[in-house]
Amino acid sequence: MTSSALRVLKSGVAAMAIVSQLATAPAHAFCGFYVAQADAKLFNNTSKVVLARDGDQTAITMASDFEGDVKEFAVVVPVPTFIERKQIGVVDPKTIDHLDRYTAPRLVEYHDPDPCTPPLPMMAGPPSGGMQHVTSTLQKRDYGVTIEASYDVAEYDVLILSARESDGLVNWLVDNKYKIPEGAESVLGSYIKQGMRFFVAKVNVDRMKDIGNGYLRPLQVRYQSAKFMVPLRLGTVNARGPQDLIIYALTKKGRIESTNYKTVKIPSDVDVPLYVANEFGPFYKAVFERAVARENMRAVFIEYAWDMGWCDPCAADPLSNKELVEVGARWIGSDDDKAFRSSRPGGSNAYVTRLHVRYDAVSFPEDIVFLETSDRNNFQGRYVLRHPWRGTGICEAATAYIKALPARFAERAKNLENLTGWSHEAIAARMEKGGQSLQVK
Numbered sequence: 001m002t003s004s005a006l007r008v009l010k011s012g013v014a015a016m017a018i019v020s021q022l023a024t025a026p027a028h029a030f031c032g033f034y035v036a037q038a039d040a041k042l043f044n045n046t047s048k049v050v051l052a053r054d055g056d057q058t059a060i061t062m063a064s065d066f067e068g069d070v071k072e073f074a075v076v077v078p079v080p081t082f083i084e085r086k087q088i089g090v091v092d093p094k095t096i097d098h099l100d101r102y103t104a105p106r107l108v109e110y111h112d113p114d115p116c117t118p119p120l121p122m123m124a125g126p127p128s129g130g131m132q133h134v135t136s137t138l139q140k141r142d143y144g145v146t147i148e149a150s151y152d153v154a155e156y157d158v159l160i161l162s163a164r165e166s167d168g169l170v171n172w173l174v175d176n177k178y179k180i181p182e183g184a185e186s187v188l189g190s191y192i193k194q195g196m197r198f199f200v201a202k203v204n205v206d207r208m209k210d211i212g213n214g215y216l217r218p219l220q221v222r223y224q225s226a227k228f229m230v231p232l233r234l235g236t237v238n239a240r241g242p243q244d245l246i247i248y249a250l251t252k253k254g255r256i257e258s259t260n261y262k263t264v265k266i267p268s269d270v271d272v273p274l275y276v277a278n279e280f281g282p283f284y285k286a287v288f289e290r291a292v293a294r295e296n297m298r299a300v301f302i303e304y305a306w307d308m309g310w311c312d313p314c315a316a317d318p319l320s321n322k323e324l325v326e327v328g329a330r331w332i333g334s335d336d337d338k339a340f341r342s343s344r345p346g347g348s349n350a351y352v353t354r355l356h357v358r359y360d361a362v363s364f365p366e367d368i369v370f371l372e373t374s375d376r377n378n379f380q381g382r383y384v385l386r387h388p389w390r391g392t393g394i395c396e397a398a399t400a401y402i403k404a405l406p407a408r409f410a411e412r413a414k415n416l417e418n419l420t421g422w423s424h425e426a427i428a429a430r431m432e433k434g435g436q437s438l439q440v441k
Contacts, residue, residue, distance in 0.1 A: 033108060033109050033110070033313060034106055034107075034108055034313040034314060034315055035106070035107040035108055035109050035277055035280075035385065036106065036107040036277065036280040037101060037104040037105065037106045037107070037280075037315040037316075038104050038105040038106070038280060038281060038284035038285075038381070039100050039101055039104045040100050040104075040244075040246050042281050042284065042285055043244040043285070043288075044244075045241075045242075045243045045244060046243070046244040046245070046246060047062075047063070047235070047243065047244070047245050047246070048062075048063040048096060048100065048245075048246050048248070049061065049062055049063070049230060049245065049246070049247050049248070050063075050091075050096060050099065050218075050247075050248045050249075050250070050327045050328065051228075051230070051247060051248070051249040051250070051256075051328075051370075052249075052250040052251075052327055052328025052329045052330075053228060053249065053250070053251050053256070053370075053372055054251075054252055054329075054330070054331045056224050056225060056226055057222070057223075057224050058222070058223060058224075058225065058228060058328075059220055059221070059222040059327070059328025059330075060077075060220065060221055060222075060230075060328075061091050061096065061218050061219070061220040061327055061328065062075070062077070062218055062219050062220075063093065063096045063218040064216045064218065064219075066216055070203040070205060070208065070216065071203065071205055073202060073203050073216065074178060074200070074201065074202040074203075075199075075200070075201050075202075075219070076173075076178075076198055076199070076200050076234065077198070077199040077200075077221070077231065078191040078196045078197070078198055078199075078231045078234070079160075079196060079197050079198070079199045079221060079223060080194075080195075080196055080197075080223065080225040080227045081197065081223050081224065081225055082148060082149075082160060082197060083149070083160050083197070083199060083221060083223060084149070085149070085151045085153070087221060087222040087223060088151060088153050088158060088219070088220065088221055088222075089153065089154075089219075089220045089222075090153065090154045090155075090156075090217040090218065090219060090220065091217060091218040091219075091220050091326055091327060092217065092326065093215065093217060093218055095319070095323045095326050095327060096218055096248075096327070098316060098319060098323060099248050099319060099323075099327065099352070100246070100248070101315055101316035102311070102314075102315060102316040102317070102318060102319060102352075103248060103303065103304040103306075103315075103352060103354035104303075104304070104315050104354075104381075105266065105268075105284055105303050105304070105380070105381030105382070105383070106313065106315045106380065106381070106382055106383070107276065107277065107280045107382075107383050107384075107385065108313050108382060108383070108384055108385070109277070109384070109385040109386070109387065110384065110385070110386050110387070111386075111387045111389075112386060112387060112388050112389040112401075113389065114389055114391050114393055114398075115389060115393070115395065115397040115398045115400070115401040116391075116393035116394070116395035116397055116398050117393075142168075143163075143168040143169070143171055143172040143175075144163055144164035144165050144168035144169075145161055145162070145163045145164075145168055145169055145172040146161065146162045146163070147159055147160070147161060148160045148161065148162055148197065152204070152207070153201070153219070154207075154211060154217060155203055155204060155207055155208035155211055155213060155216065155217065156201045156202065156203060156204065156219060157201065157202055157203075157204045158199065158200065158201045159199075159200040159201075160197055160198070160199060160200075161197060161198040161200055162197045162198070163188075163192050163198070164192070165189070165192065166185045166186070166188040166189030166192055167185060169188055169192070169198070170184065170185050170188065181237045182237070183237045184234065184237045187233050187234050187237060188234070190233075191231070199221055201219060203216065220327075220328065222328065227369075228369065228370045228371070228372070229367050229368060229369045229370060230245070230247060230367060230368045230370075231367045232245060232357075232359060232364065232367055232368060233361070233364075233365070233366070233367055236359070236360055236361035236364070237361070241360070242297065242358050242359060242360045242363075243358070243359060243360070244356065244357070244358050245356075245357045245358075245359065246303075246354065246355070246356050246357075247353075247354070247355040247356075247357070248327075248352060248353075248354055249352065249353040249354075249355065249370070250308070250324065250327065250328065250329045250350050250351070250352055251350070251351050251353070251372045252331055252349060252350070252351070252372075253351065253372050253373070253374050253376075254351050254372065254373050254374045254375045254376040255302070255305045255351065255353045255372075255373050255375045255376070255377075255379075256353045256355070256370045256371065256372050256373065257300070257302075257370065257371055257373060258300045258355075258368050258369065258370060258371075259369045259370065259371045260366055260368065260369045261298065261299060261300050261364070261366075261368060262295065262298065262299040262300070263299070263300045263301075263302065263355075264291070264295060264299045264300070264301055264302070265301070265302045265379060266287070266288065266291055266301045266302060266303050266356070266381045267287060267291060267381075267419055268379065268380065268381050268382050268383070269382050269384070270383055270384065270415050270419060271384045271385075271386055271408075271411070271412050271415060272383050272384065272385065272412055272415055272416050272419070273385075273409070273412050273413060273416055273427065273430070273431045273434070273436060274385050274387065274431075274434055274436060275430050275431065275434050276383065276385065276416065277385055280383075283383070283416075283419075283420060284381075284383075286419070286420035286421065286422065287383075287419045287420055288301070288356065288358075290419065290420060290421050292358045296363070297358055297359065297360070297363040298363050298364075300355050300356075300357050300368065301355065301356045301357070302353065302354070302355060302379060303354045303355070303356050303380075303381045304352065304353070304354035304379065304380050304381060305351075305352070305353045305354070305375075305377070305378065305379040305380075306351070306352060306378045306379070306380065307350075307351050307352075307376060307378070308324065308350040308351065308352050309350075324350050329350045331349070332349055332350060351376060386408075386412075388405055388408075388436075389401065406437060406438055406439055409431060409436045409437065409438050410438040412431075412436075413427045413428055413431060413438060
C-alpha cells in the first residue's frame, strides 16, 4: 500500500471505509469544580461520528481528521436507502469539537471543609446541488454498478451507487482510480446482499478553493430506515491494528446501547491522587486501555450520558439549539435558543450518549447495531481530586480527620493502581513527594 493510501486511513470515519483516490454515577448533583477533560484527540486513529435518531429518522455526521493532499481523500459509506440531495449537507467542525468537549471524560476537584466548622446545607441540583446524470467513457463496461445520482455538496462531489455484485463494484472503483484494499470485496458483498447503496464522496479541489476553506468539513447524511447502526467493518479491512471510534448519539427518549455487543460504563466517580491533575491525558488513556483489556476488546463503552439541557460539572457549555439542529436533532423544533429554552426550564429535548469503541476485524466482526432506551439516568466518566484540609483548627473532629488522612491517601493510591495498572510503588512515591503520605505518623 502506498504512503498516501496509509495517510487516508487517518481520515474522518475510518469506521466507514476510507479509501484513497490514486491510492454508575450517583443520581444527585456532583457540584464539583471542573479541572480537565479527556477529549478524542488523546487517541490515535480515532474517528468521530454523530448520530441523531428520531423514530426511523437518522442523521449521521462523519468528522474527518484527514491530513495530506485533499485530492487523495475519498469516503465510501454503506447507506440503507436512496439518498436525495436535500438529505446531504456539511457541518461546521467547531460544532463537533464542542460536542466532544461537552461529553468528554473529566477530572473534578473538591476541597475538604474545616472539620471544626459545621457543614452548610447542600443546594439541590437542576431537575433531573440538485440531481445530475453522470456519463463517463468508463460506463461502457458493464460493471453491474448503477450511478443513481450525482450531487455537488459544498467541497465534495457525491455519488450514490448501487451494485449487483461486489466484484463489479470493486472493478468500478478501481477503474475510476479508487485504490481498494485487499479483502474489501467480501465486506462490500455483504452490504450488497442487504440491498444497501453506497454513498461515495471525494473532494472537488476547484470548488474547495472557491469556497475558501482550508479544511474539510464533516459530511452529514440523513435518511429514514428501521436500521439504527454504524457500518464499521469496511474500516477494518486495511487498518494496521485496532482503531478507536467515538460516537455521539442524540435522541429524544434516552441513552442508546448496542444490541449485538456488550455495552459497559467506563469506571467512574473514583477518588484519585492529586498529582493526576498534571497527567490526566495519560491517566485516562490508561483507564480506557485497561477497561478494553478487561472486556477483551469486545465491548462498547459509555463515557457520558446526560440530558443536553444541563451538566454538572460542565466540561463545556451545553450545545445551543442551533448546533443541535445542525448535527441532526431537528425534532427540537427551533434553533432559536432564547425562544425555545425559555419555554423549557429543563433545557432542550435532546439526550446525548457518548460511546467509545476500540475495535478490529476480529473483535468486531459485525457492524454495531443500536437501540434507543428510555433510560435518562445521568452518567459521566468522572474522576475526583480531593484536596485535604490543611488548617490549624483544634477540635476533636480535626484530630480524627488528620489521623484518618493516610488511610484515605492509601485508598486513592489503590484506586489509581486498579484503574490504570500503574505500579503501586511509583504511585506511592509520587504521592509522598506531593505531601500525601500513605504512612501513619
